[in-house]
Amino acid sequence: xxxxxxxxxxxxxxxxxxxxxxxxxxxxxxxxxxxxxxxxxxxxxxxxxxxxxxxxxxxxxxxxxxxxxxxxxxxxxxxxxxxxxxxxxxxxxxxxxxxxxxxxxxxxxxxxxxxxxxxxxxxxxxxxxxxxxxxxxxxxxxxxxxxxxxxxxxxxxxxxxxxxxxxxxxxxxxxxxxxxxxxxxxxxxxxxxxxxxxxxxxxxxxxxxxxxxxxxxxxxxxxxxxxxxxxxxxxxxxxxxxxxxxxxxxxxxxxxxxxxxxxxxxx
Numbered sequence: 001x002x003x004x005x006x007x008x009x010x011x012x013x014x015x016x017x018x019x020x021x022x023x024x025x026x027x028x029x030x031x032x033x034x035x036x037x038x039x040x041x042x043x044x045x046x047x048x049x050x051x052x053x054x055x056x057x058x059x060x061x062x063x064x065x066x067x068x069x070x071x072x073x074x075x076x077x078x079x080x081x082x083x084x085x086x087x088x089x090x091x092x093x094x095x096x097x098x099x100x101x102x103x104x105x106x107x108x109x110x111x112x113x114x115x116x117x118x119x120x121x122x123x124x125x126x127x128x129x130x131x132x133x134x135x136x137x138x139x140x141x142x143x144x145x146x147x148x149x150x151x152x153x154x155x156x157x158x159x160x161x162x163x164x165x166x167x168x169x170x171x172x173x174x175x176x177x178x179x180x181x182x183x184x185x186x187x188x189x190x191x192x193x194x195x196x197x198x199x200x201x202x203x204x205x206x207x208x209x210x211x212x213x214x215x216x217x218x219x220x221x222x223x224x225x226x227x228x229x230x231x232x233x234x235x236x237x238x239x240x241x242x243x244x245x246x247x248x249x250x251x252x253x254x255x256x257x258x259x260x261x262x263x264x265x266x267x
Contacts, residue, residue: 009124188207
């Protein structure tokens with residue numbers, strides 16, 4: 001089945017636009033090693049207060065102290081729990097790593113090309129990931145293809161939309177975008193997420209990268225190995241005008257660079 005009348009594309013990150021191994025082998029360990037030090041360095045700051053409050057609520061321990069919060073956050077990291085407080089503090093730690101040049105966001109070569117193609121066609125482009133909105137912005141602003149923030153319209157995470165495996169989350173995004181569910185396309189490597197999006201009336205395409213050890217198609221969804229296979233021949237201006245959209249989040253805190261849309265890895 002070919003996708004039709006698409007006005008908005010919503011993309012996952014891990015395993016879809018970027019390598020899952022980069023997340024698990026680089027980003028997660030980087031944040032885990034710095035959780036306790038980050039809490040100590042930001043003690044009393046508004047961000048520290050928010051992380052501590054979120055951790056206490058999720059852990060069910062209203063008087064949890066800083067050391068207890070660090071222990072809980074590290075335990076969630078080790079268990080790969082998609083806990084909002086963990087995603088929040090990871091995003092803050094990664095932001096520092098991107099800003100000081102220790103981290104870059106991995107983006108597959110076809111992603112800048114696809115985003116550029118869809119932008120020229122008038123199709124809106126959004127990210128929906130379990131990582132915090134801040135982490136998403138920095139991933140693309142400091143990507144190995146340069147600053148791709150200008151190719152994206154906005155970001156959704158667990159706090160702003162909800163769990164990626166619940167149809168209600170996709171309905172929330174539909175309301176925010178002002179684009180009908182039928183005209184919204186979701187790209188992900190996770191079958192349960194695609195099922196939830198389809199239940200909410202969205203079009204779906206599964207992405208299964210050649211380096212993905214799971215291999216094979218995703219049951220119930222057209223499966224591609226590259227974004228070059230998704231809306232490949234959309235002419236400029238082909239998409240009808242969309243309704244009110246979620247505001248783009250480009251406040252990355254640095255001077256934007258130049259996006260590399262040549263299909264080769266940027267410096």
